[in-house]
Amino acid sequence: MELHLSLAEITLRLLMALIMGGVIGTEREYKNRPAGLRTHMLVCLGATIIALTQVEIATNSLQLAREFPELIPVLRADQTRLIAQIVSGVGFLGAGTIIVSNRSIKGLTTAASIWTVAGLGIAIGMGYYLIAVCSFVGIILSLTVINRFIRVNALKKMEIRYVHRAETKEFIMNYFEENQIKVEALDFDVEFFEDYRIYTNIYTVDLPKKMTYSQVMEDLSRYKNITKIRIVDI
Known part of the structure; x- marks a missing residue:
């Protein structure tokens, strides 16, 4: 049984990241927000690359354990380690889109979309396609449709x-x-x-x-x- 991802599978995941991140980024750029098409594409793609790398690290550990059983006690393959760094690292990137001036705050939605797109990239990179597709639909609905049906008379x-x-x-x-x-x-x-x-x-x-x-x-x-x-x- 082949444990490593095929070229077709890797290409599919990277394309999904580019397309989904690009669609979300297009919506942000259309509304003239600080982070647009390329930023969202790169964040989603970067998260996918790191998730793919983490998958391969775990696969290599399994491969070694299968070929050399005596190494099992010393092998370590924590699949959450690199992903945890994505979640915290992207937070700093999102914070850079938040502008505070003259008692007004702008860019919170864009910061949230960047952070969420990173999560989308993780799901794609790990191969959880159902989670990725459902999350993508949810993000698009949150950014485009919700305001048309739910209006909050905010203070x-x-x-x-x-x-x-x-x-x-x-x-x-x-x-x-x-x-x-x-x-x-x-x-x-x-x-x-x-x-x-x-x-x-x-x-x-x-x-x-x-x-x-x-x-x-x-x-x-x-x-x-x-x-x-x-x-x-x-």
Whole structure:
């Protein structure tokens, strides 16, 4: 019985890694994310190569044990050792796609997709085709379809800069009350200048389903004392 993988089997696994990683990377690149087609292809392919190497290491150990039974007590073939390094190593690569600036965080989904693609590559490299195909379908559904059917009305932070504290703050709170916008939390800051002050309030708000953040920003921007409005992702 031949224990080693055939050339056809190795080629099939590598092609699967390139195709599946490429499809996922295309979706990320289409959305102009930090890691796109080539990155996902290489991560998936690299994980597959390492998994294939681990399979061959284990196969060689079995081959030696079959040919030289006296070596069995000293042979070691831990099939999880190299794979464990993939899981931790790819985490650093994914972290490089996360951008934190001005209280906003971007790239978390791309980081997660890179980490998941590595797992996909491991499944392909180890020859678990059913796991690989089902995982691939799950990844594609998570990145493309889920948002169309499941929408979470997430809390967001709205940063509002303004002058004339009392009247402007009253205007903002009245607007929130009239439109049934719930304020979950409030942070504030004051900048002092020689003859005036600029106030910055950061509201964590929960909008009713009928409203959008762009609509709220447009309405508030019409007030003369408000100098800046922006959404801060959380």
